Amino acid sequence: MQIDVISDTVCPWCFIGKRRLMRAMAMRPNILFDVKWRPYRLDPTVPKGGMDRQAYMRAKFGTDPMKIVEMHKLIAQEGEKDGIAFDFAAIARRPDTLDSHRLIRWAEAAGVQDEVVERLFIAYFENAEDIGDLRILADIADLCGMDGVEVAEMLESDTDTALVEREDQIAHEMGVTGVPAMIFGGKLAVSGAREPEVLASVIDRVAEMAAQTTPAVEED
Numbered sequence: 001m002q003i004d005v006i007s008d009t010v011c012p013w014c015f016i017g018k019r020r021l022m023r024a025m026a027m028r029p030n031i032l033f034d035v036k037w038r039p040y041r042l043d044p045t046v047p048k049g050g051m052d053r054q055a056y057m058r059a060k061f062g063t064d065p066m067k068i069v070e071m072h073k074l075i076a077q078e079g080e081k082d083g084i085a086f087d088f089a090a091i092a093r094r095p096d097t098l099d100s101h102r103l104i105r106w107a108e109a110a111g112v113q114d115e116v117v118e119r120l121f122i123a124y125f126e127n128a129e130d131i132g133d134l135r136i137l138a139d140i141a142d143l144c145g146m147d148g149v150e151v152a153e154m155l156e157s158d159t160d161t162a163l164v165e166r167e168d169q170i171a172h173e174m175g176v177t178g179v180p181a182m183i184f185g186g187k188l189a190v191s192g193a194r195e196p197e198v199l200a201s202v203i204d205r206v207a208e209m210a211a212q213t214t215p216a217v218e219e220d
Contacts (some may be wrong), residue, residue: 001031001206006038006171006181007117009100009131012075012086015121017180017193019082024199031207036108037117039101039168040179050095050132057094078193085126095124095132099155101164103137106151112144119143185210 005021007014025033046056057068072088079086100120107116119140123129129136134155142148154160171181182190182199185206190199 001185001203002034002036004036004038004183005019006040006176007179008040009120010095010124011042011179012079012125013193015083015084015125016079016116018121020193020196021082021182021199023196024203026180027196027200028203031203035114037104037113038171039104040102040171040176041097041168042179046094046096047095049064049095050130053094077114087126087128090128092128093130094134095130096166097132098161099134099137100131101158102155103141103151105164106154107141107144107146110146112146115144116140128210206220
């Protein structure tokens with residue numbers, strides 16, 4: 001079953017959603033899954049070099065620091081349930097995520113897309129690394145078995161920039177307004193970081209739909 005996950009690498013709920021999806025798939029060991037990660041840029045206006053995250057958060061959510069603290073606390077509590085140690089206070093930069101999405105695109109061809117997505121989330125949310133930094137991205141690629149030197153060279157060019165921007169545009173044109181958004185077998189879509197049990201039930205439904213449309217094999 002193919003699952004298309006539309007997400008952004010600076011979206012904490014996408015990190016939570018990824019962990020929950022993995023748990024849901026583990027509940028259905030009899031099904032072979034093919035997860036594909038699709039780009040979505042929550043804020044394409046962020047400059048190429050990124051910006052100070054505290055300033056960004058104040059501009060987006062208001063100047064009341066307690067509002068942001070409480071929001072982070074809620075997300076962190078949810079993350080703990082899935083083994084995520086969010087460290088929002090340590091994150092200094094709000095990066096432009098275009099380059100991280102280019103890396104994810106190349107990781108699919110290398111067969112390590114899921115690993116790269118996981119390491120990007122860990123790098124940003126747990127280790128407070130700047131995933132807009134080409135050196136960080138190249139290191140992540142290298143850790144996942146890709147050629148870090150080759151990836152660095154590609155990141156310094158505009159390779160696949162237009163393709164990633166187009167995919168992001170298509171997601172918006174499809175009506176995706178929040179992420180994560182998961183499309184199961186091209187049949188059912190789920191928005192948000194739903195509980196594993198909910199996702200497992202969606203998997204069951206899509207499997208049933210696929211079985212109903214599969215023509216019966218005649219026996220001689």
